[in-house]
Amino acid sequence: AQSVAQPEDQxxxxxxxxxxxxxxxxxxxxxxxxxxxxxxxxxxxxLLKYITGDNLVKGxxxxxxxxxxxQTSFHLKKPSALVSDSALYFCAAASNTGKLIFGQGTTLQxxx
Amino acid sequence: DTGVSQNPRHKITKRxxxxxxxxxxxxxxxxxxxxxxxxxQGPEFLTYFQNEAQLExxxxxxxxxxxxxxxxxxxxxxxxxTEQGDSAMYLCASSLEFGSSGRRDTQYFGPGTRxxxx
Numbered sequence: 001a002q003s004v005a006q007p008e009d010q011x012x013x014x015x016x017x018x019x020x021x022x023x024x025x026x027x028x029x030x031x032x033x034x035x036x037x038x039x040x041x042x043x044x045x046x047l048l049k050y051i052t053g054d055n056l057v058k059g060x061x062x063x064x065x066x067x068x069x070x071q072t073s074f075h076l077k078k079p080s081a082l083v084s085d086s087a088l089y090f091c092a093a094a095s096n097t098g099k100l101i102f103g104q105g106t107t108l109q110x111x112x
Numbered sequence: 113d114t115g116v117s118q119n120p121r122h123k124i125t126k127r128x129x130x131x132x133x134x135x136x137x138x139x140x141x142x143x144x145x146x147x148x149x150x151x152x153q154g155p156e157f158l159t160y161f162q163n164e165a166q167l168e169x170x171x172x173x174x175x176x177x178x179x180x181x182x183x184x185x186x187x188x189x190x191x192x193x194t195e196q197g198d199s200a201m202y203l204c205a206s207s208l209e210f211g212s213s214g215r216r217d218t219q220y221f222g223p224g225t226r227x228x229x230x
Contacts, residue, residue: 043116046219100205
């Protein structure tokens with residue numbers, strides 16, 4: 001069965017410091033991987049995706065993610081966190097029919 | 113893109129009542145997905161359409177749930193005889209066909225409909 005895991009329920013980081021939100025996946029075939037962000041009582045906003053090509057993917061709002069096939073990971077990163085980055089982050093993998101399989105989410109708390 | 117819209121944004125109903133939600137996808141998108149998200153969890157897939165054809169349904173979608181997408185445009189999700197366990201955020205997403213390159217297969221989500229069953 002395909003699955004996505006986000007091992008940390010919450011990540012705390014000081015403003016200006018680098019941040020990493022972890023994600024590992026288990027999918028068959030070539031993975032299509034996504035990161036979404038969710039603000040309170042809102043839908044999900046697309047940040048970035050990996051389909052093929054460069055292992056480092058750049059996305060919206062200064063976020064990037066590193067695809068590592070050997071470790072089956074797709075960690076979300078940002079060099080310098082902002083207080084406004086505080087939100088709930090979801091990693092997802094697309095099945096071979098296109099439906100998304102989500103991790104359980106990681107709350108990012110950026111403190112001033 | 114005008115974005116994916118969902119109505120209503122909030123729905124409070126009594127157990128046993130029927131409810132219907134509507135999703136209007138981005139106009140040129142031929143794929144439309146429904147997900148359910150409960151508190152503290154990631155969204156879970158319910159069903160998806162390609163144009164007007166419903167191609168996959170999750171086992172989460174019990175007989176009380178039905179979804180339609182007439183004419184391949186907007187979609188409705190109906191829950192009959194609601195139960196307290198149906199309380200959740202119902203999310204709709206749309207995309208162009210899956211498996212294409214670039215932005216075509218990214219799913220864009222609406223704001224969701226929050227259902228509370230009393």
